[in-house]
Amino acid sequence: MEGFSYNNKKLHCEQISIEKICKKIDTPFYLYSSKGILSNFNALSNKLKNCNVLIAYAVKANSNISILRLLAKKGAGADVVSYGELIRAIKAGIPGKKIVFSGVGKTDLEISKAIDHKILQFNIESLHELHTIEKISREKNIKANIAVRINPDIEAGGHPKISTGKKTDKFGISITEALKVYKLASDSSFLNIVGVDMHIGSQILQIKPFNNSFKKIERFCKKLESINIKIKNIDLGGGLGVNYSDKKNVDLTKEYTNLIKNIYSSTKKKIIIEPGRFIVANAGILVTKVIYKKKNDKKNFIVVDAGMNDFLRPALYDARHNVKHVIIKSNKSNSDFFDIVGPICESADVVAENANLDSDIKKDDLLFIDNVGAYGATMSSTYNSRSLIPEILVHKKMFYKIRNKMEADDFIKLEKIPNWLK
Numbered sequence: 001m002e003g004f005s006y007n008n009k010k011l012h013c014e015q016i017s018i019e020k021i022c023k024k025i026d027t028p029f030y031l032y033s034s035k036g037i038l039s040n041f042n043a044l045s046n047k048l049k050n051c052n053v054l055i056a057y058a059v060k061a062n063s064n065i066s067i068l069r070l071l072a073k074k075g076a077g078a079d080v081v082s083y084g085e086l087i088r089a090i091k092a093g094i095p096g097k098k099i100v101f102s103g104v105g106k107t108d109l110e111i112s113k114a115i116d117h118k119i120l121q122f123n124i125e126s127l128h129e130l131h132t133i134e135k136i137s138r139e140k141n142i143k144a145n146i147a148v149r150i151n152p153d154i155e156a157g158g159h160p161k162i163s164t165g166k167k168t169d170k171f172g173i174s175i176t177e178a179l180k181v182y183k184l185a186s187d188s189s190f191l192n193i194v195g196v197d198m199h200i201g202s203q204i205l206q207i208k209p210f211n212n213s214f215k216k217i218e219r220f221c222k223k224l225e226s227i228n229i230k231i232k233n234i235d236l237g238g239g240l241g242v243n244y245s246d247k248k249n250v251d252l253t254k255e256y257t258n259l260i261k262n263i264y265s266s267t268k269k270k271i272i273i274e275p276g277r278f279i280v281a282n283a284g285i286l287v288t289k290v291i292y293k294k295k296n297d298k299k300n301f302i303v304v305d306a307g308m309n310d311f312l313r314p315a316l317y318d319a320r321h322n323v324k325h326v327i328i329k330s331n332k333s334n335s336d337f338f339d340i341v342g343p344i345c346e347s348a349d350v351v352a353e354n355a356n357l358d359s360d361i362k363k364d365d366l367l368f369i370d371n372v373g374a375y376g377a378t379m380s381s382t383y384n385s386r387s388l389i390p391e392i393l394v395h396k397k398m399f400y401k402i403r404n405k406m407e408a409d410d411f412i413k414l415e416k417i418p419n420w421l422k
């Protein structure tokens with residue numbers, strides 16, 4: 001965890017104790033360390049400072065505007081996949097010329113808005129999308145910058161639900177098809193071919209898939225240039241994984257950035273990378289508290305006030321996260337194993353299985369789920385008509401509410417009973 005440590009058996013984020021924050025903010029809430037986020041960002045940017053590299057942070061990982069602003073101030077760009085994300089990035093101060101637009105289903109409206117903001121490039125995912133962008137650019141009389149997302153047909157490891165670079169995945173265009181798409185694009189006076197793109201998946205903890213796919217994209221660029229299609233940017237996507245288990249300590253940053261340096265020095269193109277998880281995952285926790293302790297024939301349960309609507313990763317991806325005490329009370333000898341479950345009416349609402357916690361854990365004790373800064377708050381919902389929980393950002397000794405709680409009253413207000421039902 002970056003930016004978190006125990007001090008006198010109490011968990012602190014930077015210089016402030018979580019217990020103190022809980023006196024002001026009701027659980028559950030997300031809490032991020034600005035120092036942790038910046039340290040992750042710097043771990044990549046410092047190693048790449050002598051290359052022409054744009055770190056286009058993948059907004060989907062954590063799209064809070066304050067976090068985007070924090071990164072924007074360090075020079076980050078953004079990888080966006082919707083109009084909402086585009087507007088967030090712009091609002092955070094990331095200029096259009098540092099924004100790439102990815103995603104298989106860009107709507108006409110999204111394309112139109114992104115053209116207006118003169119974004120760095122659209123990462124095109126299909127021939128149909130190319131035609132749509134062409135048509136909208138023509139109508140607006142503004143040239144759109146485009147790259148084609150190639151599908152390198154590479155197995156990235158990790159969970160099948162986050163693999164994106166195999167030919168059975170819905171993403172990208174095969175290398176042979178892509179060549180045709182580029183040729184078509186080069187015939188249009190409203191499309192400005194600027195780059196090549198790919199993204200092979202997420203939570204990748206081996207260097208080989210990166211190595212293989214980077215080689216493929218480099219070869220593909222050479223092929224394009226051999227037919228006189230000039231490329232300025234090579235977008236390598238995101239995917240760098242993090243250690244979710246205390247037992248694992250894989251650090252690929254050196255090898256990964258070395259691959260990027262190599263591709264930069266052999267091509268001299270601008271390199272774009274789109275890390276999301278790596279920047280924010282380990283800089284965030286979800287603070288929750290015990291509602292009930294429950295025992296059945298086979299298991300001990302702790303029911304907490306955070307559910308799968310707040311944090312979906314365990315239910316969606318079988319993701320494993322540690323649950324620990326905010327305040328350590330006793331020695332490990334007095335511990336027991338518990339399944340930590342949320343209040344949602346779904347059997348999948350299990351935050352963690354076999355968490356080792358104090359056996360005398362009781363109602364209102366504070367716990368936290370670790371490494372939830374990425375794909376945590378952004379995937380939360382109001383399922384079971386539960387509130388959207390607040391997000392807090394710590395900076396040194398201070399904490400700031402960067403998203404208010406959205407209560408049931410707030411979202412029920414959006415609904416209407418038609419007259420005929422009144």
Ligand SMILES: Cc1ncc(COP(=O)(O)O)c(C=O)c1O
Nearest residue numbers: 058102202238239274275276277
């Ligand atoms: C196109 C694209 N770029 C970047 C990312 C970020 O990936 P990660 O958070 O694993 O770095 C994703 C997420 O899957 C993505 O779809």
